[in-house]
Amino acid sequence: MTPQQALPLRIILLGAGRVANQLGAALVQAAHQVSYVWSRTPASAAALVVHLPGTQVLPDLNLAALPPADVYLVAVPDAAIPEVLAQAQFPAGALVAHTSGTVPLTVFKEVPGIRGGVFYPLQTFSMGRNVNWRTVPLCIEATDAEAEATLLALAGTLSEQAQRVATPQRQAIHVAAVFACNFTNHLLGISHALLQEQQLPLTLLAPLLHETVEKALAFPPFTVQTGPAARHDAPTLARHRTALATYPNWLELYNKLTASIQLQQAKPGLNIEEASEL
Structure with a gap:
């Protein structure tokens, strides 16, 4: 990490969905400056900056050049990442990292003149529900050692579990996470519906669920x-x-x-x- 990128960092957040909302709040809490937020839905960006002191809405990606920042974090749906990277006019040498669990690092090959990276938080996020970022694994990858060092340093201010994870391992983690989280949640939804038919609460299963997870981890x-x-x-x-x-x-x-x-x-x-x- 260069002297110009000493902590805390200036961040521009591209995206205003569930990940961006949680990540923006965590970055501010860790004393970083989220200077701008952009979203394909301007109302979402406006709603997010209300909770981020000193942050402004970036109205357009089609500027001659985006405002300067130490790190540009792209927190948009996976399918939109190539489009955002192609549309944004990043300054030469900018460090740009996406937050996807599946999009490979090679996506940045289509954007010459920038340094690419991955800043993937291994957690499920919902609006209105905060997570403990100190426990969230942050999977880091970058196109060069300096960019990787910056992202690892940034991740270390949020989490106690920041680590280098290459694209193949990150993609395997994401598949495993879908089984562990998304599919499990769907099954719990079925359990909830079956119990509701008998006027019974899902909390009835709480001891069973806790033991199942604890045993699976042991x-x-x-x-x-x-x-x-x-x-x-x-x-x-x-x-x-x-x-x-x-x-x-x-x-x-x-x-x-x-x-x-x-x-x-x-x-x-x-x-x-x-x-x-x-």
Whole structure:
């Protein structure tokens, strides 16, 4: 990191969605200056800067040159990243980093004259719900050592888990995260709906959920698989399928997950827990 980029840094944030909202607040809390926010939806940028002291809305990317900054963070949907990079007139030598889990570092090859990087926070973000950034893994990658050092230093002011992660590993992390987070949340949505039918709260499952996650973090998850699919409990499986008969999509998902568990269980070398009432 050069003397001109000593902490704290000047940041321009391109994007005003869920990631940008959380990231902007975290950057300000860490004493960085978020000088401008741009969004494809100007109203979103205007709403965000209200919560960021001293920050202005950047009305247009089609300027002769964007205002100067130490780091330009591109926090837009993955599909929009190439378009934003092509549209923005970055100053020569600018350090530009996207926040995507899947877009490769090579996306910056199409934008000559800048230094590219990745600043990927491994977390799920929702409007109105704050996260503890000190615990959020930040995956860093850059096209040169100086850019990487700057991004690692910036990440270190937000999180205790900032680390270099190359594109193939980051993309694998993202796939794993979709299974762990997005798919799990969908399954919890199904659980919620089934419980609501009986006027029961989802919180009833809280102890079970906590134990499931804690156990999965303590042991290889496949080795502690429980439930009727793992036990090949045909009567229970049949009752569940009957209960799901009016929900064909959920029944199909139940059958596929059951088959996947049993297929995984059949692989040699796995020590699946056999004694489980669940």
